[in-house]
Amino acid sequence: MLAVKSAVAQKDLLSIDEHNKYIYYQVVPQPGLTVDTFQNRTAYFLKTNYPKNKVNKSELPESITGTGKLLMLTGISAAKHIDGEVNYTFNIEYKDQKYRYWLTDFVFTPYYVDRYGNSVPQPGIDVPLENGAAKLEKGQLNNYSIQISNYSKQFGDRLKQYMLMVSAAPIKSDKKKVITTKDW
């Protein structure tokens, strides 16, 4: 019963935006931080946690956008089956003292097992999450919505952790510290 309640709650993390698209949207107050700091910490967050995500070049210093994907898995924990992948776009924007982020444009592409045993995308089959009810079975859609919600929440939680770090990126220095034994 608890598990069911939890699952429903996770699925409800996704909202509908003004374009009738599913979106995971959060605004986070972060007193004391400037746009530059947000930007540095976001870049380090993406590089460390989502190295395969593509980051778009942006002329605006106060935002980062890009794309990523996550696998849709089913089955027991010890032996997963890959149903497909969901591609998404992410947007992170900053103002002094706060930032906001959202994940949207969720598009599901089913996988099939090819002759070599590889799970590969089925070409030409792309299902926007908004059209899921017409293209996917109800159980599938619920399962994927929960996985997307969990992934989005995790994305946000991790971003928050990195925004709170005192030094987001390790300081690189070519010079080694020299110890002098003359004075002590």
Add this chain to the structure above:
Amino acid sequence: MKKKFLLLLLAASAFSYASKAQDTVKTTADAPLVLYGSVDTYYKDDLSGHANIPTSFASDNNSVSIGMIDLGLKKTVGNASFVGELSFGPRGQEQSLPNSGNYHIQNLYVSYNLTSKLSATAGYMSTFIGYEVISPTGNFNYSTSYLFTNGPFQNAGFKLTYAFSDKVSLMAGIFNDQWNAYTSQHDVSTFGAQLTITPVKNWTAYLNVATGPTSGTELDLTTAYQITTAFKLGLNAATFSPSHYGGGFSGVALYPQLAVSKVVTLGLREEYFKAKTVDAGSTYVLAGPLPGGSVIGSTLTANIKAGPLTFIPEVRLDNVNKKQYSTFTDSSLAPTASASQFVLAAVYAF
């Protein structure tokens, strides 16, 4: 052997569980240890009252029969990956591999990405030739084409694959001298290559060649184009010549498929297959018409999805050009040029 495999599976599962406990957060697209496979069963009724059509699988007449259970494990860590896939049952054993024992290996290979564009693979692999495969989840129709049955099923060897771009790649490799066998007969002397081209989005074409002094030479074109989300068109054309004494085959098969709802897809396989003439002394035998003859096989199939289960009703009519080239017989066992059958199969994929 089966016990050993189950123990291996349990050990792998336990390892996966332990790994998960240490790192429950997966943020990249790397796959976990994946178990995949299928189970299939079928009923066939040949209208003559006995089995006639000699292509692979769905071979038992008027019988609820089994295909196989297919169990695969795969894992990728960094640039290294493995695939191990075993099957048990008539489809995966004596119907696929002439010298089969209690099981059959479908795929057993290791692969390593030398660079982001170049990968090396070695082991026993599903063949790169042709449109259809042994696994029932890889085919739309349940019965198979003559081109599939008479071509290679698997090749053991070593291959390199280089991706020139996301639209062009080339595989070249050296393979054992005989197909569908775990070991070579004499040497590793079959050269194989596959040029993959993606002319436009959702359309992929494979130009294949396998040639060797023992195995003979097969040239093959396999292509599929998902023209809309509902309509897909596939095509397979091939010609094969053994090394000595003539024989072989050539043929072409067209595969239009139309999704009429989110659970029902209808598909047709229209195949022309010709058996080449043989020289005196030839021991070459193929599944199909007698040397010099040809057959047109028309197969109408539906795939009806119910979650991971797919029901496959299918009707098939094969017609040989002349009765003298036909191996079909009617209900009174008299030679006839045509044969027809109905199949109802169920395939569960996981």
